[in-house]
Amino acid sequence: MTDDSLSLTIATPARVVVDGLAIVSLRAEDASGGFGIHVGHVDMVTLLGASVVRWATPDGTAHFCAVDGGVLIVSNGATVSIACREAVLGESLQGLEAQVHGTRETQLDAMRRARVEQTRLHARAVRQMLRYLRPQAARGVPQ
Incomplete structure (x- = not known):
């Protein structure tokens, strides 16, 4: 990193997405609206909503990252x-949009499967409790 660049790190609980990348500017969005950051920016902490963070590297290339909320x-x-x-991460807004939709569909599918499994386990637990509470009925013995 040089005196005319910033160091950018983006991390999730599972992985480091961007690790100390040299950038010249960054644009993000919080509850008050969009804002930009350049070298020498005053220290700050802000909460990001679900949005797209954009930055430029020293060679002038624009990069994009969709974030699901967070702290900057x-x-x-x-x-x-x-x-x-x-x-x-995405190299273009159009490509990023497709990636986000795909990621979201995968997450929704995993949530649906987990809900089905949770319901199945709950039903099994209820049946086991009923067998325990009414042992004669479970064995076919009349009450």
């Missing part, structure tokens, strides 16, 4: 750190 911290006017629940 600027330290010493040279370091930007984002901690978020989920992050999806």
